[in-house]
Amino acid sequence: MILDLSKAHMVDYYYNHMKKLYKENVTLCYTDTDSFIMHVRTDDIYRDMSLNSELYDFSNYPADHPLYTKDRKSIIGLFKDECKSIQMVEYIGLRAKCIVFITADDKETVVAKGIKTRNVRFEQYKTPCSIVLHYLAYVHFEKFQPSDSHGEGCEKWTITHMMTRDTCWMIMCIR
Numbered sequence: 012m013i014l015d016l017s018k019a020h021m022v023d024y025y026y027n028h029m030k031k032l033y034k035e036n037v038t039l040c041y042t043d044t045d046s047f048i049m050h051v052r053t054d055d056i057y058r059d060m061s062l063n064s065e066l067y068d069f070s071n072y073p074a075d076h077p078l079y080t081k082d083r084k085s086i087i088g089l090f091k092d093e094c095k096s097i098q099m100v101e102y103i104g105l106r107a108k109c110i111v112f113i114t115a116d117d118k119e120t121v122v123a124k125g126i127k128t129r130n131v132r133f134e135q136y137k138t139p140c141s142i143v144l145h146y147l148a149y150v151h152f153e154k155f156q157p158s159d160s161h162g163e164g165c166e167k168w169t170i171t172h173m174m175t176r177d178t179c180w181m182i183m184c185i186r
Contacts, residue, residue, distance in 0.1 A: 021042065025039060037051050071095050111132075
């Protein structure tokens with residue numbers, strides 16, 4: 012029931028607010044249960060947001076930002092800018108829960124369900140191999156676990172960016 016209400020709220024916001032306001036100048040790039048990534052073409056997104064400030068929670072903006080306020084902090088149903096007013100400048104979304112973006116301050120954010128994101132970088136999402144081969148990419152995890160006293164062990168690799176599964180594990184035994 013809660014997920015259905017969330018979906019209805021998000022669909023309403025996108026079609027009855029964003030599409031009405033921006034028409035063909037808004038493109039939905041990614042959506043999840045409780046989030047959107049949209050490409051909006053406008054002169055000043057923050058001016059536009061200020062005209063409809065009742066829709067947003069600006070409590071995570073820097074205190075010196077003109078829209079900053081704690082008045083609507085944590086109110087259910089309000090939208091929050093997870094980039095904290097820093098513009099997203101580059102985005103790649105391969106599938107659900109498998110996205111990466113860079114903000115104007117050069118901060119890289121990786122979302123890769125089931126993967127330790129410290130092992131995944133933006134450039135890996137851009138490799139032609141990962142797109143052509145249906146988003147297959149290999150990330151090596153520096154984890155060597157000796158299995159016996161002879162020093163034999165296994166290196167653990169993870170196949171990331173699978174279109175059909177969240178995460179696949181592959182064990183490569185070495186001697």
